[in-house]
Amino acid sequence: MSTRETGTAAIDFDAPPVDFARLHHDRVAKLRGAMQANGVDSLVLLGQSNVVYATGARAPAADSSLAAHRRMVAIVEAGDASPHLYTSFPDGVPGDLPVDHVHDGLLVETDAGAAELVVRWPRGRVALDEYTMPLLRALDGREVLDATAVTSAAKIVKTADEIALIRTAELLNEAAMRDVEPLVQPGVHATELSGRFLRRIFELGATANTVDPIFQLMPHSIDDGPYSATGDLVFPTVTRDVVLQRGDVVWVDTGINYHGYASDFGRTWIVGQEPTARQRDQFARWREVITRVSDVVRPGASAADLVRAAGEVYGRRPWPAHLYLGHGIGTDSAEMPLVGTDLGLDFDETLVLAAGMIVVLEPIAWEDGHGGFRAEEILAVTDDGCEPLTHYHYWPFETS
Amino acid sequence: MTNEHLQRCLDEMARDDVDVLVLGREANARYVSGATRLWLAGTRPFGPGCVVVRSTGAVHLLSGTDDLVPLPRDRLFPMSWSPGNIVRALTAIPGVADAHRIAVDSLTPGFDGLLRDALPDARLVDGSDLVARVRRFKTADDVVAIRDAVAVAEHALSCALGSLRPGVRERDLVGAFVEASSEQGVTTPAFDPVFSVVVDGSARAFATARTVAAGDLVDATVGVLAHGWEGRLARTWVCGEPGDAQRDAWRAWTNQRDRIVPLVRPGTRVGDLQCGDGVEIRGVGTGDELLDDDVTLAPGIVVAVSIRHAGVHVEDTLLVTETGYERLTTFPYGPLADATS
Secondary structure (H helix, E strand, O other), rough: EEEEEEEEEEEOOOOOOOHHHHHHHHHHHHHHHHHHOOOOOOOEEEHHHHHHHHHHOOOOOHHHHHHHHOOOOEEEEEEOOOOOEEEEEEEHOOOOOHHHEEEEEEOOHHHHHHHHHHHHHOOHHHHEEOEHHHHHHOOOOOOOEEEEHHHHHHOOOOOHHHHHHHHHHHHHHHHHHHHHHHOOOOOEEOOOOOOHHHHHHHHHOOOEEEOOOOEEEOOHHHHHHHEEEEEEEEOOOOOOOOOOOOEEEEEEEEEEOOOOOOOEEEEEEOOOOOHHHHHHHHOOOOHHHHHHHHHOOOOOOOOHHHHHHHOEEEOOOOOOOOOOOOOEEEOOOOOEEOOOOOOOHHHHHHEEEEOOOOEEEEOOOEEHHHHHHOOEEEEEEEOOOEEEOOOOOOOOOOOO | HHHHHHHHHHHHHHOOOOOOEEEEOHHHHHHHHOOOOOEEOOOOOOOOOEEEEEOEEEEEEOOOOOOOOOHHHHHOOOOOOOOHHHHHHHHHHHHOOOOOEEOOEEEOOOHHHHHHOOOOOOOEEEEEHHHHHHHOOOOHHHHHHHHHHHHHHHHHHHHHHHHHOOOOHHHHHHHHHHHHHHHHHHHOOOOOOOOEEOOOEEOOOOOOOOEEEOOOOEEEEEEEEEEEEEEEEEEEEEOOOHHHHHHHHHHHHHHHHEEEEEEOOOOOEEEOOOOOOOOEEEEEOOOOOOOOOOEEEOOOOEEEEEEEEEEEEEEEEEEOOOOOOOOOOOOEEEEEEHOOO
8 A cells, every 4th residue: 555644644655746847847947057157058967866856867776887887868958948868768757858858878888878978968168977987088088077066056955846755755764664663573683674664665656775774783882883994983884684682772774765856764773672761861862962953953054053053962972973963865865965074164164054955964872881872853944944854753762 | 705806806907007996886896895885776976985906906995894894904994075085095095196007997077186186197097997807707606696696586586476466566566576585684686676567568667556467467677686796587477377479479589589598608799699679688796797799708707688579578697608608597487488388
């Protein structure tokens, strides 16, 4: 069944709550606006999340090498309201793309395909997101700009349609998790949790799975866990076929794709027993971070304001040094705005929130020697604050 | 297995006069390092995630831990959000700063500029062909790993087809497949499985909510990534008993197969094999391998041979041997074959 009860509203995941023609039009308009602002005449896009953003097209989800070898290509030009799409997957072409803008796939991982793309190369100042080596060769020293500034600028603020898709992606992820949670018992394999999760997302109508589901059994201290090159907490690690034991603390992190948009789900589960008083304290401190940060999330706040609001928990910054307090989400599972990275506080000062941006907060409350709590909360920045897009409960700390 | 991969890689680097090989493609990094890092779907822009230095013979990997990474700890360099920091970590690797020729397997305009600025005396060259050549020829251990991966996919397919009955939706079959794969400890796909009702002789590229009816042909195209190795296959199954037209289709398909598959032997160009409509040849390994038309088959190459004909789609994985091929796929051809045998 594709309909799930979530609170008072029933969600039909087969009826995405958006106008796709409007979504596609708005995204190309944002790209063209960012092109103009950056002095770019044309964009050539090979990164699949960029092609999805520019065209709304779909290719089958795959391991990175197969995805690269079958990649779609998009060309966006300043003077054209529609992008050109090169794809080997006619089933994935959106109906609102003019037929004269849809072309057979170009194998840009081969010399022949790369040469064909260069024949179609737009005039003027062209920005590209990534090369294949055959493409680099075929361009033969031609000047190419970096498309990152344009794509980041266009993507960072979401339209209402985009936010609706992220909200629905998250609801689908959560619906699948409701069916995984009862499996969390002593004796169950971590990969069985993955199996139930993957099965449910496809049954419910997910477009793809985007990350090997993470069910990491957490140590009590950093030193008890896997070797850490940074000295800080190691997370995430690859899920192994381990058997859950009573008292295990499981950090859960999953993400799916729904009509081009990513979800991001994070929770902490405890196997077969109630949380201890100490674990409840960890949860309470984590929640205080979320409350403190959410209170400052509004248009005009900088990423540095969020970092300062997060403060310290158990005498340390509440996220691992190699990760972040929060990140954006869209056609990529982690994108700008990145908050609290090793780009540093100076960078965070320059990153100013605006209505329509999304911040996925993922702090940890880590009490070394006694483990910790981690979960994720997605916030959409509104005109005067923020709206949560995560609605999942905090079992076994709270169930409602 | 890893040491042999690395040695082959170092030999090719010597042949191509490459001092340092910088790999952004995960399948290439998997191959030379033997590491399992977190699996993510889809393409990723280039980042220097794995570095092979010829003078030291060392592999260095972007990873915060040695969990599932069979390398000494001093060969790990940490993750950073700052491309500048990553390039600084790269240039600090022994043997990189004084390299003359640095090969990359892909690139972005951003890293192109950063690498040229950080290593002004080095020439950046194409390393994608070098790694492709190395990966193309499988060791005996590689073949075992591929066979094991195919077996995982076969078992999961068998479970999924066990729930093929009138009323099941295409995507329920996808769900059954991924769950059965996970129950074998394999939670990463080579690609999202596709179960598609064949309509007017063709299947779709994506599974949908369409319900399978009695008598429908269903194209099942599935693949897993088991311990870093691809195992993939395709079968066309009938829901119930095959009809006359379906039996004819199967006969037509077998005729096509009998034209194509015997050509899988040393000396055949991939282009000559792929000339038939609906024939697709892909290299199988630590991820998909692109085989240009001008690649000549030789012993040790493993190919997935996909033949679509008359509405029937079957794909098997074949190891090229000295005299022909050995089929690594063991899955039966199902009701269509049974009804016409």
